[in-house]
Amino acid sequence: MLAACARAPAPDRGETPATTATGSTDVGTDPSGPAIVVDAPDESHPPDCRKLGESPPASVDGLQATVGLFDCGGQDARELLLNARVWNVSDHPIRFFRMPTWYPMLVFEVRRAAGEAIPNGPPPVPPEPSDGWWLELAPDHDYLFDASVGSVMAVDLEPGDYELRFTYENGDDSGGTWVGKLETGWVRFTQR
Numbered sequence: 001m002l003a004a005c006a007r008a009p010a011p012d013r014g015e016t017p018a019t020t021a022t023g024s025t026d027v028g029t030d031p032s033g034p035a036i037v038v039d040a041p042d043e044s045h046p047p048d049c050r051k052l053g054e055s056p057p058a059s060v061d062g063l064q065a066t067v068g069l070f071d072c073g074g075q076d077a078r079e080l081l082l083n084a085r086v087w088n089v090s091d092h093p094i095r096f097f098r099m100p101t102w103y104p105m106l107v108f109e110v111r112r113a114a115g116e117a118i119p120n121g122p123p124p125v126p127p128e129p130s131d132g133w134w135l136e137l138a139p140d141h142d143y144l145f146d147a148s149v150g151s152v153m154a155v156d157l158e159p160g161d162y163e164l165r166f167t168y169e170n171g172d173d174s175g176g177t178w179v180g181k182l183e184t185g186w187v188r189f190t191q192r
Contacts, residue, residue: 065166
């Protein structure tokens, strides 16, 4: 589900998500990895996407995250596109453990608007550790990735109102990796 993306507009400057295309990878990233984007121009986006909502920024120890939800013309809420972005808002490089973001069901939560959690897919078997699991984010650089809502759930949605949020947690400080829990607010969507 994850693919390299062109840089999406900053939360206060745009209404469309990143496209699924090759983006810039100029801060010590692995070009074969998913969705690493830094300072790539936002020159093209899907013309039929409209922004449904975006979480307020959540910040913890130098990292900031938001998640945006976009309707790109699908007939089902499971086809909605979500963009998650993690910024380094500190004044020093931060080593980011990005492996969980390769599996959307590990970093997104979906619930009914009333609060009932929707099951995520089964946890995947992680690949062998590699240097591609970590990314050093320079100050004021970001990591952007996208997925479909359907890629984070194990069940079909009944009609109704739902919410989605991005939750990233890392407790492994090996190699100076950022440690903490970053959790955005909820973004609402509707299954018809």
